[in-house]
Amino acid sequence: MDVLSLVGLLFGLVAILGGVVAKGSSVEALWNLAAFLIVVIGTLGATLVQTRVPVFLHAFRMFPWVFKPPRLDPRGMIKRIVDWSQISRKEGLLGLEDRSNREPDPFVRKGLQLLVDGAEPQTLRQILEFDLDNSESFDLQGARVFESMGIYSPTLGIIGAVMGLMAVMQNLAEPSKLGQGIAAAFVATIYGVGLANLFFLPVSNKLKSVVQARITHQTMLLEGLVAIAEGENPRNIENKLNGFIQG
Known part of the structure; x- marks a missing residue:
C-alpha cells in the first residue's frame, strides 16, 4: 500500500x-449540480473523444497502482537470476526448463524459455526489448489519460464560470436568481482547477513513476538473462545487477 x-x-x-x-x-x-455536469462530465467527454477504447480501459485498470503499485523485489530477483546462472553452469540451459514452466510472470517465463531454446544473446535482447518498449508505451498512454483530464478540467471550469456569469447577466432583474448563477460560476472554477491539481495530474505522475519503476525492474531482469546467455560468471552477474538497486 x-x-x-x-x-x-x-x-x-x-x-x-x-x-x-x-x-x-x-x-x-x-456542491453545485450544474458545475459538476459542466466540469466532470465535460472533462470525461473530451477525454473520450481523444482516447482509444483499449487505452481508456487500461488507464482505469492501472488506477489502483496509485494506492497499491505492483510489488517489486529487485534484491529477490537478483538472487533468482544468480540461482538460474548457477543452474545453467552446472546443468546447461536446459536445466532451466522446469523453472520456466513454473514461472507465473509472463515476461520472466518468456525470457527463461528463450534461454532454454538456445536463443543467441543478441536475439534474446531484441525480443525482450521489443516487449518492454510495447509495454512501456501502452502503460504511459494509460497514464496520460489522467494527464489529459488534468489539462481539460481547468478549461471546463472556466467555461462553467462563464456560463454562470451569463446566467447572472440574464437575470439581473431577478435578484433571487443571482446567487445561484454566481455560485455556479465560482464552484465550476474550483472543480476544474482543484480536480486537475489535486487529483488528475498527481495520479498521472504517480502512474508514470510506477511504470518507470516496473521498466527498470524488467530491464534488470533482461540484462541478467542476457548475461546468463553469454555465460558470465554468477558473481559478476550479481555485481552488475546490483547497480540497478536504488536506495
Missing part, C-alpha cells in the same frame, strides 16, 4: 474543505 498517496489525497481534501470552512462558508456550498 502506498501510504503517501493516501495521505496526499487526504491532505488535498482537508485543504479544500478546511479552507472553505475557515473562510466562513460551508461544505454544502461546494
Whole structure:
C-alpha cells in the first residue's frame, strides 16, 4: 500500500474543505449540480473523444497502482537470476526448463524459455526489448489519460464560470436568481482547477513513476538473462545487477 498517496489525497481534501470552512462558508456550498455536469462530465467527454477504447480501459485498470503499485523485489530477483546462472553452469540451459514452466510472470517465463531454446544473446535482447518498449508505451498512454483530464478540467471550469456569469447577466432583474448563477460560476472554477491539481495530474505522475519503476525492474531482469546467455560468471552477474538497486 502506498501510504503517501493516501495521505496526499487526504491532505488535498482537508485543504479544500478546511479552507472553505475557515473562510466562513460551508461544505454544502461546494456542491453545485450544474458545475459538476459542466466540469466532470465535460472533462470525461473530451477525454473520450481523444482516447482509444483499449487505452481508456487500461488507464482505469492501472488506477489502483496509485494506492497499491505492483510489488517489486529487485534484491529477490537478483538472487533468482544468480540461482538460474548457477543452474545453467552446472546443468546447461536446459536445466532451466522446469523453472520456466513454473514461472507465473509472463515476461520472466518468456525470457527463461528463450534461454532454454538456445536463443543467441543478441536475439534474446531484441525480443525482450521489443516487449518492454510495447509495454512501456501502452502503460504511459494509460497514464496520460489522467494527464489529459488534468489539462481539460481547468478549461471546463472556466467555461462553467462563464456560463454562470451569463446566467447572472440574464437575470439581473431577478435578484433571487443571482446567487445561484454566481455560485455556479465560482464552484465550476474550483472543480476544474482543484480536480486537475489535486487529483488528475498527481495520479498521472504517480502512474508514470510506477511504470518507470516496473521498466527498470524488467530491464534488470533482461540484462541478467542476457548475461546468463553469454555465460558470465554468477558473481559478476550479481555485481552488475546490483547497480540497478536504488536506495
